[in-house]
Amino acid sequence: MFGLSRRHFTVLSAAIVFGLAGFMPAQAQQKPVIKVSSLTLPVFNPLVWNIMKARGIDAKNGFELDIHAYPSISAFYAAFATGETDVLIGGPTIFQKLYQEGVPLQIVGTGFTLADLVIFAKDPAIKSLADLKGKQLAIDMGSSQFQVVKIYAGAKGIDLGKDITAVNANFAVARAQLEAGRVDAALVIEPLASIIAKQNPDWKVIFNGAEGWKEITGEAGWEIVAAMRADAIKRVPNGPKMLLAALQDVADIFQNETAAADKIANETLKLPPGILTAAVESKRLSMIVKPAWEPAIKKSITDMMERAVKAGFYEKMPDAKIIYAP
Numbered sequence: 307m308f309g310l311s312r313r314h315f316t317v318l319s320a321a322i323v324f325g326l327a328g329f330m331p332a333q334a335q336q337k338p339v340i341k342v343s344s345l346t347l348p349v350f351n352p353l354v355w356n357i358m359k360a361r362g363i364d365a366k367n368g369f370e371l372d373i374h375a376y377p378s379i380s381a382f383y384a385a386f387a388t389g390e391t392d393v394l395i396g397g398p399t400i401f402q403k404l405y406q407e408g409v410p411l412q413i414v415g416t417g418f419t420l421a422d423l424v425i426f427a428k429d430p431a432i433k434s435l436a437d438l439k440g441k442q443l444a445i446d447m448g449s450s451q452f453q454v455v456k457i458y459a460g461a462k463g464i465d466l467g468k469d470i471t472a473v474n475a476n477f478a479v480a481r482a483q484l485e486a487g488r489v490d491a492a493l494v495i496e497p498l499a500s501i502i503a504k505q506n507p508d509w510k511v512i513f514n515g516a517e518g519w520k521e522i523t524g525e526a527g528w529e530i531v532a533a534m535r536a537d538a539i540k541r542v543p544n545g546p547k548m549l550l551a552a553l554q555d556v557a558d559i560f561q562n563e564t565a566a567a568d569k570i571a572n573e574t575l576k577l578p579p580g581i582l583t584a585a586v587e588s589k590r591l592s593m594i595v596k597p598a599w600e601p602a603i604k605k606s607i608t609d610m611m612e613r614a615v616k617a618g619f620y621e622k623m624p625d626a627k628i629i630y631a632p
Contacts, residue, residue: 337369338368339370340364340369340392340393340542340545341393342355342392343376343386343391344376345375346376347377348575348577349495349496349497349498350496350497350582351395351530353571353575354395354553355371355373356574356575357560357570358371358555359373360570363555363556366555368544368548369542369549369552379449383400383404386409386533386535392542392545393535393538393549394532394533395417395530395532396450397453397529397530397531398413398450398528398531398607399454399614400450401533401628402611402614403619403620405624406620406624409535410536411533411536411628412535412627412628412629413531413533413598413607413629414532414534414546414550414597414598414630415532415546415549415550415553415595415603416530416532416603417528417531417553417594418529418593419515419526419528419529419592420519420527420529421514421516421589421590421591422585422590422591423451423455424494424511424590425455425492425493425513426481426484426492426499426502426510426511426512427484427491427512432490432491434513435462435464437512438470438491438512439469440469441470441489441491442471442472442488442491443470443471443472443473443491444473444475444480444489444492445474445475445492446476446477447472447474450529451515451529452466453617453619454518454519454529455518457522458518458519458521461522462522473488473489475489477494477498478498480492480494481502491512493513496585496591497577497581497582497585499511501581515527515529516592525606526592528606528607532550532553534549534630546630547632556593557593560586564582564587567586568583598629608629611624611628
């Protein structure tokens, strides 16, 4: 072939391939994959990832989002704990528990405030948590929401479990128990809170997590924060910053493109149209994304953990490495 031996042709071909590789655009390089725990349940946790993927926010911020959906909250946390996934957005005091059990995680940023945690009552005579003394509250006793309510109640001199009878129930069951009149109040989170408010306008919110937490601490507190496994951070050193930038983009869509987010919620989670919009407009769904290492944010997350220890949920505080620092 034009006087070239097979050997010379092979060498020349290789040279051309390697030469072209030097001119390949940067975007052709493979993006790091970040695996996240999600849920098949109709809650806002999976919507965060659904919006991120649907709008190409992961690619925009330099990574490929790999969503792993689980049918239960226990499986959702377990996948993160075992390393099946790299990232999870969940309760800060639950991360405190996982960290102390040896899960190599670091909290990298904030997500949702406690505003989406609410307690409904049907009886108009019940206007506050204090009015529930001697009555029954349906609440998931294994959740971070239970911890928040118990800490708040304790600060007000109310023993949740003694002064108020706690009936263990997940959010959907709690709502059903209240509807059937088997309990006097029920704790739920968004989007169920907005669904209840729409279907039962006579039910009243007697407790809002952010308002209650601010009352005892001066801060709105965090319902959801973002955590990443330490091994994933080692594999993708820029992962925390890329993830936070992507989460901030999602927060902007919630706030500034609410109708588009509502449409994705309807298509992917089968939420009724308008529910997400109602949650945002009511200020219950408040997504605020800030780096966990900022002094004020670090203090607010740490304060939640300290109060969980004082309330007897955990024996001691985790070390400082639970909060990521770049």
